[in-house]
């Protein structure tokens with residue numbers, strides 16, 4: 001089982017959308033028994049729901065974020081993951097500050113997808129801001145998909 005952990009700041013916008021979008025791809029590919037997906041935030045509140053517009057733009061893609069509750073990134077969560085994909089370089093640095101030994105399994109999502117930059121924080125933005133963040137994340141996951149499938153083929 002390949003255990004993927006997405007990381008952002010508050011775990012109410014970007015990483016929950018990434019988690020939900022990748023879960024949907026995994027489900028459609030019939031890889032539920034090969035890939036598990038979680039998310040966490042480097043400064044997350046305790047069990048906050050996903051933000052209103054994150055839920056709305058996922059709903060428009062027929063994906064529910066209704067059950068999501070935010071959780072704080074922990075050293076245990078890092079240790080339990082095989083691949084950690086962060087929304088920004090600052091999150092990658094925060095992961096490495098907590099667990100330097102994770103260096104070989106933590107990447108920004110852009111980096112892992114072969115792209116440059118960060119997924120900017122839509123927090124406080126409009127529906128359209130969230131929609132373009134979701135579209136960006138979805139496109140990056142598409143670019144990373146072959147690598148994810150290849151890793152899922154390995155024994156963990």
Ligand SMILES: N[C@@H](Cc1ccc(OP(=O)(O)O)cc1)C(=O)O
Pocket residue numbers: 008009010011012013014015041043121122123
């Ligand atoms: N600014 C929020 C924290 C926060 C930051 C970013 C954020 O977006 P994301 O979930 O994409 O990191 C969500 C929440 C607070 O005041 O607690």
